[in-house]
Amino acid sequence: MPATEETSRLNVLAFAGSLRRDSYNRALVRAAVELAPNGMAVTVFDIAEVPLYDGDVEEAGDPEGVARFKQAIATADGVIMATPEYNHGVPGVMKNAIDWASRPPRGAVLARKPVAIFGASPGITGTARGQSQLRQAFTFTESYCMPQPEVLVFRANEKFDAEGRLTDERTRQGVARFLTAFADWVRHCQR
Numbered sequence: 001m002p003a004t005e006e007t008s009r010l011n012v013l014a015f016a017g018s019l020r021r022d023s024y025n026r027a028l029v030r031a032a033v034e035l036a037p038n039g040m041a042v043t044v045f046d047i048a049e050v051p052l053y054d055g056d057v058e059e060a061g062d063p064e065g066v067a068r069f070k071q072a073i074a075t076a077d078g079v080i081m082a083t084p085e086y087n088h089g090v091p092g093v094m095k096n097a098i099d100w101a102s103r104p105p106r107g108a109v110l111a112r113k114p115v116a117i118f119g120a121s122p123g124i125t126g127t128a129r130g131q132s133q134l135r136q137a138f139t140f141t142e143s144y145c146m147p148q149p150e151v152l153v154f155r156a157n158e159k160f161d162a163e164g165r166l167t168d169e170r171t172r173q174g175v176a177r178f179l180t181a182f183a184d185w186v187r188h189c190q191r
Contacts, residue, residue, distance in 0.1 A: 002178050006063075008039060009039055010041070011041050012040055012041065012077060012078050012080055013043055013074050013078075013080070014029045014043070014045070014082070015047050015082070015094055015097070016084075017026060017047070017084055017090065018084045018091065019093055024153070024160060026082070026162075027164035028082045028153060029044055029082045029164060032080060033054075033167065035176045035179055037183055039183065040183050044093055047096075049065030049068065049069070049148075050093075050096065050100055051065060053103075058100075068186075069101065078114040078118075079143075080115070081118075082120065083130045084121060084127060085120040085129055085155045086127045088130075089129060091130070094134070097186065098137050098141070101142065102137075112142055112189075113141075113143050114143075115145050116145070116146040116186050117131045117145065118151035119151070120159075122157045124155065125156075126153055126154040128141065128152050149174070149177060149181055151175060151178045154190025
């Protein structure tokens with residue numbers, strides 16, 4: 001049976017590893033929604049509703065925010081994460097969300113799930129170190145992390161306007177290429 005637009009449509013989940021309402025990474029996720037290629041729908045999840053990981057809490061059952069987060073990942077064809085970089089690493093809230101999504105160790109929602117990472121920072125290295133650390137976490141979860149292209153939005157304060165809209169045309173083109181590559185990556189991983 002040939003694939004139709006409806007059956008070949010990719011549903012992608014995106015979230016930012018920042019709780020700050022006006023963060024550049026939340027703005028980057030909004031840009032991904034706007035720039036998604038035909039055939040891809042990007043849904044945003046706010047990890048503010050994911051509490052700190054606690055094994056005792058997990059033993060009693062996933063809190064409501066965690067259950068919604070895991071369900072959103074489970075039903076997505078792929079997941080895009082916009083990570084800030086704090087002190088040369090992954091922010092605690094981003095790592096916390098990944099920790100919850102990696103549970104239980106066998107059968108976690110991130111297992112064999114196509115994922116992609118991008119990020120924005122006012123610094124000159126973008127979020128290179130944070131992205132590198134996040135990639136390491138996906139070794140444990142057995143997630144299929146897209147290796148290229150990388151999107152490291154440096155000097156983000158110069159690329160987003162006061163309303164958080166990505167205005168730098170070169171960066172917009174890079175994000176669009178990233179999303180198209182991710183669509184190809186997800187389809188490749190689904191084979």
